Amino acid sequence: MVDAADLHQRLMLLRDTVFAAWLDAVRQQVRFAQALPAPLLLDTLPIFYEHLCSVASGEHFNYRQSTLASEHGGERARLTSYDVETVAHELQLFRTVLFTTWKDAGFAITPEQAARLNSLLDEAIRESITGFILSKAAAREQFSAAAVHDIRAQLSAAAMAVDHISGTGQAETAHALAALASNHLTRIASMLAEMLDMSMLTPPTSDTPELQFLDLHDVLVDVTRRSAAASRTHVVGSSVHGYWHRDSISKAIDNLLANAVEYSDEGSPVTATLRCYGGRVALSITNEGPPIRPERLEAIFQLYKRTAAKGEGGWQIGLPFVRSVAEQHAGSIAVECRHGFTTFIFDTPIDPRPILSARARG
Known part of the structure; x- marks a missing residue:
């Protein structure tokens, strides 16, 4: 009989076989996926695969304590032309490929294991x-806010013109x-029409940052050394060369390190991997x-939302800033609370430039 640790490792x-088969299936069967690069299609799914392996090995996993799946859906909304049906379709394909690959490799999944895995996959689809x-x-809210600002300017100009009409006696001036x-009123009508047309589309993102070729491990070590968490933080990993914006990533x-220290048990270690x-x-x-309550997990990434986990100050603008940096690099930020540990996962392509260029052209 295979023990849990050995099964998980096998x-x-x-993993690579599963994702190679899944990428082929997605590009053949999912709308909008054919031209997307592999790093964008994969996003947080390989981390999710690790959770599936743990569940297959007997570990309990509560998806209400993780934002991985919702971040997957958020990336699809921000970086692709997917619709809701497409998001569900690709994850359903992932389920099929997963079970088929494991079966072909000689792993017999028991009904109990299948039930646990299907439950986790169903939850991931809903959260995505x-x-x-x-x-x-x-x-849509961001687009609407910008449009309202522009419409107000047009209305103000039109109102001023009407006021001058009422005060002038010269026909030519009137x-x-x-x-x-x-x-101005015609422009307002046009802007309102644009709002209706764009109401279901993602607006253009802010300016793309200038990316440099960096070793992310060096950046991590440098930031850790200068942070308040230096004496408590253990860095795991080796050199990772890619393209990022040094200042914003730093x-x-x-x-994230300051947040880990603020909301950890006093004197406990912090691990950066x-x-x-x-x-x-x-x-x-x-x-x-202490874990973040499940109903608060998404709120901590929203600007001006607070969690009073340690007093009234709670979470403020730090985590929304981290999310904005991740999105500027075609990535995401997720959080998981499991077994007394809280983990924030900052996930990006090693080279976001092709994705950002395609997004800018779109």
């Missing part, structure tokens, strides 16, 4: 769809002002301490 050895919808909603007011890491997979890198910051 299933992990099949929720993350997709929330990200689209946030994009006609010119009336034409000006008409132009500030994001510093925020770098892992590469499928053209992506995952930077994980783990601390010991």
